[in-house]
Each structure stands twice: as C-alpha cells, then as structure tokens.
Amino acid sequence: STDPYNDFVEGIAVDNNENTYTIGHTESRLFDIDPTLSGEQIIDNLNVNHNPFIGTYLIKTDSNGNYVWGLTFGTYKSDFATDVKIGTDGNIYILISLAEHNTTQNIIESKINILKISPNGTILSTIIVPQNYGNNNNLNVDSFDLDNQNNFLLSGYFTGNININSNINLSSSGIGNYLFKINNMRLIMKYFIFLLLLITSCVK
Secondary structure (H helix, E strand, O other): OOOOOEEEEEEEEEOOOOOOOEEEEEOOOOEEEOOOOOOOOOOEOOOOOOOOEEEEEEEEEEOOOOEEEEEEEEOEOOOEEEEEEEOOOOEEEEEEEEEEEOOOEEEEEEEEEEEEOOOOEHHHHHHEEEEEEOOOOOOEEEEEEEEEOOOEEEEEEEEEEEOOOOOEEEEEEEEEEEEEOOOOOOOHHEEEEEEEEEEEEEOO
C-alpha cells in the first residue's frame, strides 16, 4: 500500500489580467503541478531521501483556469510556503522556508527565502535569511506584505539571541515579536531596517 499524502494551498493572488498565482506545499513525491482536469505535469521526487517529504510550489493559471506554468523549490524537501503577493510592478513576490544542508556543521537547517518572480515565471532576485542561530536561537516567520513601492514587510517571532549580518540584534529571554522592512528586494542584508520589536515573556 502507499502512504497517504496531502496537498496544501497557503496563498492565492490575482493580477490585473485575472491570472491566478497559487502557492503551497505538498507531501506527494509524485506531484502533478498542473491543476487542470485535462493536463498533467508530474514532478518526480522519488529520489529525495528525506522523510517526511514536504515540497513547495507556485502555480500560475490564466483567467480561464488554464495552466500556464509552475515552479517548485528546495532540494531537501522539508519546506513550507507562507504566502504570495502581486507587486505594483506586476511581479510576483513569495515567502517560503527551505531546508538547506549546512556543510560546515553537517546539519539540515531552515532559511527564509523571499523571491521576486516575473509574470513569465523567471526568478528575478532572492533574499535568504537564516532561521537557526544555534543554542535554541531561532527566527520564525508568520506573514508578509508589500507596500506601494514593493518594499517587503516581514513579521514573526524569535527566541533567544538573533544577529542578522551584524546589523540587527534581537534578544529575548522568552519569545520576542518582530517586524522587518526590506527595501525593494535588495540582496545585501544590511538594507534590513528594523521597525518594531515587542518583547514578551513566556507564559509559565
């Protein structure tokens, strides 16, 4: 028998031409990324030696529901999708968490990935933010949004001590909440602007 699996939709965005962008993750190692009844495009992940398997995807369909293109992300396939937005520039912005192999420590660690993607499915730029800082010091993301200049607003919570590129230092003895602004998908981490930090204590 085969193990059951689930497909998850985490976000949907519609552009001015009524094209739909759907982001989510799947537990299927043979994932049909074409959502239409008549079409089929199987993404084969049977060779991925990682359990549990979770892969992320982004699918574009046109105003009539026809499949246009699809993308999958990650290599270790223990990944999660958060949301998708359409920018005022017409590009697509997505937030996902991908597992990567840290060759120095020989561990699998998660990283926040912020991607800017053109309407034809080309990845234009990527910002990567580590989530694991050792000794239970972790950065977690809950949601994101765009302002009218396509600056990226990222919110979530953290535990312990977080140092991002020697620019942002977060510290909490319990659980801290944060809000970051990233200037228009610039790839250098020093362009993070720290807007708000609310420190809360763990409930005992």
